Amino acid sequence: MTKAAHDPDFPPRLLEFMRAGWLDQPLDVRPQPAVPHYARRRAELTRAFPGETLVIPTGPAKIRANATLYRFRPGSDFSYLTGDHDPDSVLFLRPGGDAVLYTHQRSSRETDEFFRDRAGELWAGRRRTLGEKTTELGVDTAPLADLDAALARCAPGRTRVLRGLDARVDAAVPADGVRDRALAAAIAELKLVKDEWEIAQLQEAVDATIRGFEDVARALPADRGVSERLVEGVFGLRARHDGNDVGYGSIVCAGAHATILCWKRNDGFTAPGQLLLMDMGVEGHQLYTADLTRTLPVSGVFTPLQREVYDIVHAAQQAGIATVKPGVKFADVHLTCMRALAEGLVELGVLKVSADEAMDPSSMHYWRWTLHGFGHMLGTDVHDCATARPERYRGGELSAGNVLTVEPGLYFQPEDDLVPAELRGIGIRVEDDILVTAEGAVNLSGALPSRADEVESWLAAQREAGPRLP
Template structure:
């Protein structure tokens, strides 16, 4: 039997009427002190930008619902990024509609109304009932806080009746009911036979592109996420033993504690790679242990309470000091990262940043005696031999998503140029697999990445994560200082 719309489940008990009548009485009012949020003025301007992009059309942006984890339990809900950016609403099952009014749009947020104590739902529904999940905002309270008209989502179906498909754009993939109402379009082919964006695809692209430049409020949120992340790395360094061993998952858990205490949670699954695990780019199994003399690579980021995420990587010597070879490789990676940061300014093409970082890495590989042939031959687009040991690009956009603005058209993103108030990562790395017989044995199992989050400024870039060390000497000094300070509770 399917779950009822009220949120009741098939196995919920059938209570006697006497109990139901008893539960319906004796409840006092619960009032919320609601004021317009600081974000409301920004979300209004963002909606205006979308309105201007699609005059005369209806724009529909859902957020989606909880996803089933197992049986009748759900994953913790995380709002859709575009929906959150346009509304500030982080609850499930909402739909934003920009209704064309002839001269612009009327923005309406449709969401599930609060069912108060005059409804049995508050004590019977494990999914929606306030006795189970706590006090929810009413439609009016939501309207005041978010600065937008709010209507019961039950009205949505009737208010979308009769719309001409050719004048509707839907952010697809979030709400099956909305997707079914407006059939997906088939992509037309361009002059060279490549599929063109559908109308809905164009909406997704424009939303991504509008999010490329961060406004002042977003920059504050990103700095907040980075600052919490810095404290999380400090927490981890303080419990990382210089002798003996500690599980990767223990370090993952220490960082996770900080992320939940000060933020919404993790921006992505933490990568904690000790020894040769550092050479696996997306190592999230985290079932290894640290070993003195080896390195540990940790790629971790906190998502703050408004869903903006940091993305930072540090590679630390477990014993507290780099070996000469580890230092040599680390310094190559740092030089690559610094070179990339040095060329960032408004108008710099993404590919120039990438090529700048990769050239330094290729030159370093040549100096290590690893690279066959010349640096120029390795970098040639018909060769790219150097990528055996670099594996990935220099970085990506950052914001509400760890890989932010991913639906942007190439000419606006990786085939375009950075602009002021873009926020992006710079994260070159070198990775020598444990079974790579083309490199000297002493390099095998060494993986090093340094990743920071930078804002493009009028003159260059600002390192938002400068609270963590980057050079090999600074890393050693910082690690010693954290260990001397000792473990701390995440709230300290």
């Protein structure tokens, strides 16, 4: 334990006094409801690599500045397989299906770690005992102090590691890029199809996100500007109250900021007559996140030109959603959305070629104003399953149980000399979270209006209702 500059010098008699007189009070822990799901996932992953040891770390807490840390968020793949939310833990899956979770034990009262170390229990809160964690997560546990010995026993050529999360683990086991990437891909591909429990978690996150959008609409004045950070903060309150946190940094774009796809500074201000684009999602307690975007007219009503552009984007989104069903190629949903946008750009007079010519792979002139694909998979990451093989994801077909976003947009940069002046600085995106079922698409976020006239009515109703506490 390293002494920091602000740590006092403790006299021996105080150290002795601090170590004595503590009760041992066990926690009343119970198995998490998702324990069977974690066990099934571990079994499926083990079967994919018979005779091999798989090492999946969660990673340590990350330094924000000097001695302060970011709030810890477990590794997505690790939590998907364990349900554990504590830092530094490492999951071992061994041949035959044995699973062991190496994790922190309770702070001993026989040393001064529990009250002097910033990770000690008087600083960070009571830890689970190994037995308590085994009960809660349904997996065998071992002290983190034994991790180095376990890593030393990992046989080269028969061990795969989920890399890039824990430098201690990466250094201990020789890397095998092909084999290690195959492990990451296998986990991602397990996550492609959500079961009923996962869908329920996503629906909870979506519902909380809708409440967050309502909160923002109730705090958004029509006749004066407010900071983008106020919007971010109002939504963040809902995310922390109803879930774990925001699922990603909230994108709050007033006016021309909406033409910047991943605007995160959020240091602008709304203004009457402008649009406000908000791309935000609540991450639930089990780390499943929503991802919704709405573009609102700050004054309450779209101008005719804003409405014309909005309707193009909304029509493209609805066309994409209508395409979604099992067996449809992921790329075909993209092409459906992009064609609708290209046709709209022709009608606006922005595209000077036909939609057919613009859609030709050798041209793709529409991309100047669309800038991104139609969407992505969603789950315990906002861009879930990112390490899946192309043939199983972006180059593959949709399957029942996939959850994905559909989020086309149009963005006319303020300095774009190829568009009429009245379009410059307008950015519009509409995004919903879509479940693929055997029958087709189910919009998990359909309770949040997206059609232009419905958006106007919804915004008016929220403003009339006024602010509320969570």
